[in-house]
Amino acid sequence: MRNPRIAFFDVDETLVAAKSMLSFWNFWQRESGAGKPGRPAPIPLERLLELPREEANRAYYRYFAGVRRTELLAAGRRWYRAARDTDAVFLPATLDRLRLHQRQGFRIVLVSGSLRACVDPIAEAVGADRVLCTEQAVTRDGVLTGGLIRAMIGSAKARAVAEVLDAWNADAGNCYAYGDHPSDLPMLRAVGHPVVVGQHRQHTELATIALTEGWPTLPAAPAGDRRPVAAVRTGHR
Numbered sequence: 001m002r003n004p005r006i007a008f009f010d011v012d013e014t015l016v017a018a019k020s021m022l023s024f025w026n027f028w029q030r031e032s033g034a035g036k037p038g039r040p041a042p043i044p045l046e047r048l049l050e051l052p053r054e055e056a057n058r059a060y061y062r063y064f065a066g067v068r069r070t071e072l073l074a075a076g077r078r079w080y081r082a083a084r085d086t087d088a089v090f091l092p093a094t095l096d097r098l099r100l101h102q103r104q105g106f107r108i109v110l111v112s113g114s115l116r117a118c119v120d121p122i123a124e125a126v127g128a129d130r131v132l133c134t135e136q137a138v139t140r141d142g143v144l145t146g147g148l149i150r151a152m153i154g155s156a157k158a159r160a161v162a163e164v165l166d167a168w169n170a171d172a173g174n175c176y177a178y179g180d181h182p183s184d185l186p187m188l189r190a191v192g193h194p195v196v197v198g199q200h201r202q203h204t205e206l207a208t209i210a211l212t213e214g215w216p217t218l219p220a221a222p223a224g225d226r227r228p229v230a231a232v233r234t235g236h237r
Helices: 020-030 053-063 069-084 091-103 115-124 154-169 182-189 204-214
Strands: 005-009 106-117 130-138 143-150 176-179 193-197
Touching: 005 091, 005 130, 005 154, 020 069, 020 106, 020 115, 053 130, 053 143, 053 176, 069 130, 069 143, 091 106, 091 176, 106 115, 106 154, 115 130, 130 154, 154 182, 154 193, 176 182, 182 193, 182 204
Parallel strands: 005 106, 005 176, 106 130, 176 193
Antiparallel strands: 130 143
């Protein structure tokens, strides 16, 4: 497709209701227990919420040092299946917008600071065309180091969006982006049609900018929708 239109979606609390990184960590701890590489947290998980977002993001990934990448990816698929079966995973308004874009012929790109173990199964469920997420550093033997190749947060999201626009020869003015947090602002400003998700009581900066700029907003009401993945795929081209 020449000059494709693209819709970029943040994931946590934009497309899905939960903070996937925290949800996955709780699942990982319950499933794996302690006493193995990557299991004991260097600092209590609750303290991450007190740190600046980028610092918290990097600290989180140090929890998985010593874990095999294949093991983490497999656990991510089990986590998604469990979340899909027990929780209302997707935010209905955003999911409906994603389906609309698919019917209109847009390419769908998920852009997330979360780990690939979480984002890949979500992307498969909604039929996304590409995933841009935080990439963890790994040894030649396939073991996670606790470091990162790229943290997909803040300005990194805007750079990744620009790379996709350039690679696909897309006009930013014809593209959409959806986000819920001030750290999504660089990505939102990188396209012609930014959309803010949620009421943002805790993010007055983002709410003020959306109001001032006249950006449309979507509600982030939790889904009462417990449809299986097959239903989530409805409307995918």
